[in-house]
Amino acid sequence: MSLQNKTILVTGASKGIGRALALLLADKGVNLSLVARSEAELITLKSEIEDKGAKAEIFVGSVGDEVFVKACITSTIEIFGKIDALVNNAGFGIFKQASEISTQEWDSIYETNVKGTFLFCREAIPFMKSAGKGHIINIASDVAKRVFDGGSLYCSSKYAQDAFSMALRKEVRKDGIKVSVVYSGLVDTYFHTREEGDPYQAKYLTSQNMADTITYILEAPKHVVIDELMIHPMSQDY
Template structure:
């Protein structure tokens, strides 16, 4: 299915997977709503997108802010007349023993990974219901299906995000709205301690690999929904 003329909202859009996806969709002439905390990075991305002939609106703030989610959706509907998809890509992790996790760290991780997914999905659903179509894609992690030592906070947030997605899928399918979840393994992005492009990441997935997968899910025909997609680099055994 052609994506030209579609309107897609991406959270965590300023770098990594979100940025790669925005540029890939811009090449397909998709109208974009870009959400992130860094205004400078968003402005630079918007300029690149416009050079590709596509349109983009930027929204600066924290995805756990309900006013930001509401304003973002309202602005995109006014600007483009519709909202075809929301990509809940913003993610945050803290990795340490449970006894060392602070209350603030716990709240911050859940605010981004769970509350942000909830708020932007909630804001988009009424317009999607009215249109009789729409697509919510939540970028989770393979740790939504497994756990590891030192991952009690991050893993539990991703389990929660996945549970929300699965229940939401059952809730909105009757309105023609799709809900997909992508579970990724190791991806070479800024998310990790080592910088993006570090030689230790040579065999990992690239941000463009993830953008390809998300674009593939978005491009499925109207009668097809890819509920779940697990993706890993060949070097990582799951």
């Protein structure tokens, strides 16, 4: 399915997977709404997208802020007239023993990884229902299916995001709305303690690998929905 002139909102768009996805979608003629906390990085990305001849609007704020999320969706509709797809990519991790996790750390992870996904879905769905179509892609992690020592906070947030996505899929399928979840393994991004491009991460997935995968899901024919997609580098033993 061609993505030309589609309107797609991407959260966590300023770097890593979100940035690579935005640039790839721009090459395909997509109108983009881009959400992140970093204004400077979003301004640079918007300029690069416009140099490609595509259109982009940027929104700076927290995905866990209900007022901000409502404004993002409303403005996207006002500017582009529709929202064809939503990619909930924003997320981060804190890894430590449960006994060492602060309440603030717990809340901050859940606000971004779970609440942010919920808020953007909730606000976008009514417009998708009115259109009789739409596509939501939630970028989870392989730890939505497994756990590890030191991962109680991050793993539980991804389990919650996944459970929400699975239930949501059953709710909106009858309305013509697709819900897909991508479970990624190790990706060479800023997410890790090492910088992107560090030789230690040379065998990880790249942001471009992830962007290609997400775009593949978006381009599936209208009658096809890729409910779940698990992706790993060959170097990672799941």
